[in-house]
Amino acid sequence: MKFFVDTADISDIRELAATGLLDGVTTNPSLIKKSGRDFMEVIAEICDVVDGPVSAETVATDHATMLKEGRKLAKIAKNIAVKVPLTVDGLKTCKVLTEAGTMVNVTLCFSATQALLAAKAGATFISPFVGRHDDISQDGMAVIEDIRLIYDNYDFATEILVASVRHPVHVLESARIGADVVTVPPEVIRKLFKHPLTDRGLEAFLKDWDETGQSIL
């Protein structure tokens, strides 16, 4: 499973890229606003830091303008994935861009039937939002299970990119289902490394080692 970080904060991206475990980045207009940075500049900087796909979202709602925006975003770097919303105009734009060789991440997906249409439109990635389902007492992961089944039934190449991840269990369940990618906020990625028994065990090992009076170097 690939790990993308869901942020436009360049310092978080640099820190997590240094682990060697980061496979890409997703942004959206809200994350760009939160970064306080110029959109085109911060996306270009992110593309320099991370070799994997970097999602940059269009903001037009009509196909013609969305296509112009997507073509402009795709020119920023070779690893740009143009993000379009799961609407009729978004999928029309997706089809044109992917046929031209541009990666497209179809976002704001909330149903398996929407994901089916995105795959037919040639989406590189589909971004079903799980957390926003959970926020209204729906089972977001059930949608991921349905998409996985449908995509496998028809051998679709579109990669399931689980988004709106709120906690490590979303990552665990995504891996159990066989999602291709999870995009995870920086603070949730940091939680994935942590376990109290690891901390306690390491402390005990180092205490015992210190008492041997030895050193390796």
Ligand code: G3P
């Ligand atoms: O990439 C989509 C993701 O940022 C949405 O997350 O927490 O706003 O539902 P959230």
